[in-house]
């Protein structure tokens with residue numbers, strides 16, 4: 001259990017800045033997921049917390065102690081690596097027990113602790129094997145065991161599931177979350193997979209190009225993406241983002257002239273904005289009463305329960321989720337309905353979210369927006 | 374890759390077999406010559422079937438050249454050189470690959486350049502240093518006039534002497550540094566994933582523990598390969614042992630073979646000379662046979 005506080009931490013290699021003045025407060029026992037595209041500096045952030053990478057500026061404190069100058073072993077963190085990084089010449093037991101051996105723990109106690117961790121992870125039968133004789137999922141477990149055995153204050157995971165097949169990934173994801181709940185350590189989990197982030201996190205930190213875009217609970221991130229980047233990154237399929245110009249207080253016009261009603265805006269007419277709407281928030285089919293809005297269908301992805309209909313709308317690529325039956329038979333056009341409350345609005349220049357009554361409405365739903373200090 | 378190519382297989386096997394014959398023929402000649410008496414070995418052409426004096430010739434060669442003692446010397450010399458090279462090149466490559474320090478690249482290139490300076494090229498200065506390890510310092514003192522100054526002040530004339538001639542140290546030490554070995558290790562160390570190094574750091578292992586617990590066990594194939602090559606290389610050294618060991622108590626088996634070679638005008642006892650050659654070759658053969666498996670693995674080094 002440990003608080004982690006990150007103050008104006010930056011990292012640069014020579015002139016290239018990889019992480020820029022980053023602030024983050026992590027509460028004891030929290031499960032934080034750092035989410036972002038490849039190359040945005042997630043691993044660098046994690047490795048700075050671990051002590052594997054020097055920080056160029058700022059302070060990192062674990063449990064109130066500034067650890068900037070401490071060696072990794074003095075920080076009380078354990079790490080699970082993307083490629084597991086097991087010692088190829090050691091047995092599973094020795095791999096897990098190595099940290100204890102280095103720390104000078106007596107053999108009897110070491111074996112007892114290896115036994116306990118192996119049992120938790122279902123590795124008891126594999127203790128004498130070498131890493132090369134294990135499957136990917138088993139190696140993953142050994143890597144977890146190696147991290148757990150020291151009973152660290154902080155668990156750091158660097159994309160630990162990305163080398164597993166889809167089924168195993170889901171299974172390990174659940175196990176990691178269960179373990180976290182049981183061990184009550186603080187966990188920081190880095191991934192580029194938004195599903196992992198949504199399912200695992202107490203809070204998600206969305207990063208882009210070395211900066212934090214948004215910090216919030218999975219539902220906050222989902223319902224109130226703080227920027228155009230977050231809106232486009234979180235969600236499968238990604239949120240539809242359309243360029244538009246403000247016309248009146250409650251209406252914008254798309255690039256091709258299509259008018260869209262919006263929640264009340266306090267913007268001057270003529271201001272360029274970006275409107276966003278998720279595929280599943282668009283109403284489709286017969287019940288639609290906005291006769292002007294039609295999706296020119298390109299192709300349909302049948303998912304069984306529903307279908308993703310891809311096409312062009314308002315001069316942009318556009319995706320909607322439609323009932324499977326409606327999408328059948330490859331319709332050429334699909335009538336759309338866009339409810340003003342379902343719209344997200346972003347500043348065209350900065351990409352930041354523009355406050356609307358929509359957000360105020362969201363505030364009324366407590367589950368969606370439990371403000372975090 | 375599995376392919377069915379019977380004709381190609383036949384051709385490859387023929388070529389291999391011819392190569393084998395070419396390689397093994399000299400050994401056969403040596404062995405046959407070592408089994409004849411003085412008369413038969415000097416017949417022209419020499420009989421190609423073995424005679425009955427093999428054991429007799431072997432014992433004669435063994436006692437005449439004092440091979441028991443000389444083989445032991447060779448073993449100490451070649452073993453020492455191999456062990457020294459394996460260790461020195463491992464820690465050199467460790468420093469170059471895993472640590473960031475100023476001048477790292479410069480040191481690496483300096484080592485690289487010594488590849489072009491084999492022992493034969495630098496044998497005179499190497500001999501001078503071995504004859505008196507402190508010689509270069511004496512020279513510095515002489516040239517700067519410090520010797521005179523000290524003599525004038527204290528009345529004692531400095532004469533630094535520390536010779537390594539006729540000692541195992543003198544035989545071994547100058548041959549221990551090796552660019553080849555450093556390279557072999559460097560290439561291997563570069564294949565070690567960064568994550569493994571970091572995992573060890575997270576587990577609390579410092580640089581020495583990492584080297585001993587992880588790097589060294591992982592490089593055991595390279596150790597075997599390098600040790601084999603270097604042992605054979607040192608065993609077959611002729612020039613350096615000849616120069617450094619003027620006194621036969623430290624001479625190696627290879628240099629002592631010359632005791633068995635008939636002098637001009639002497640009795641042409643080639644049978645004895647060949648018997649001695651066989652004896653001196655035997656240990657290298659054993660090393661190759663025993664180490665071959667490791668040796669090949671260490672050189673291909675794709676195993677993870």
Ligand SMILES: Nc1ncnc2c1ncn2[C@@H]1O[C@H](COP(=O)(O)OP(=O)(O)O)[C@@H](O)[C@H]1O
Nearest residue numbers: 013016018036037038039040041042043044045
């Ligand atoms: N040693 C280094 N020197 C220079 N640039 C680096 C170094 N390590 C990482 N980077 C750069 O830092 C950026 C962030 O890397 P990283 O944190 O690994 O990203 P990711 O979010 O994919 O984990 C990348 O653009 C990468 O090229």
Ligand SMILES: [Mg+2]
Nearest residue numbers: 042043044159
């Ligand atoms: Mg990464």
